[in-house]
Amino acid sequence: MMAPGPGSSVGRQSDSHLWFALKTRVGDEQSVNDLLSFKGFEAFLPLYQLRKKWSDRYKTVNLPYFPGYVFCSFDPRFRLPVLTTPGVQFVVGYGKQLVSIEDREIDAIRKVVSSGVPATTCTFLSVGEKVRITEGSLCGAEGLLVRLKSSWRVVLSVTLLQRSIYVEVDQSAVELIAQQPLRQLRAAG
DSSP states (O other): OOOOOTTOOBSSOSTTOEEEEEEEOTTOHHHHHHHHHHTTBEEEOOEEEEEEEOSSOEEEEEEESSTTEEEEEEOGGGOHHHHTSTTEEEEOEETTEEOOBOHHHHHHHHHHHHHTOOEEEEOOOOOSEEEEEOSGGGTTOEEEEEEETTEEEEEEEEGGGTEEEEEEEOGGGEEEEEOOOOHHHHHHO
């Protein structure tokens, strides 16, 4: 099997194509995403819009939910074309061992981005109740249920990066997947 070349299609055609996080310099995410797509890879850069005030006007800018990272699906045996992409520093992993990201984590982040539901970045959480959203445009997305002030939010995480975003939900729109202790969340809140 040959490594993919420029312009070739490298979609999720087989089980050998997995999602990985690529470390980039902050600010280079969009160019890395565009170059990977040009090479035929399935790249994903989740963005949100922020209205910023300049000295004389307001401007809406697109910012990455995960600054310094781009997600890419590829066969890890043929990673050289990914690693030689200008702006890619390395594939996130443990030492020399690449670590893939679960499809369900990428799918959940994609649902948030495509739904237009307001989402905010937050601190990565590894405790709490695991829930699945059962209604609306985010139906099927899984995350951790937290209560902040008077509202319920579901935290969607990319475990490998230890980064998360959250969306506000109606408590009745989620179902419990597994019961996990809340000791650390309660102690902090």
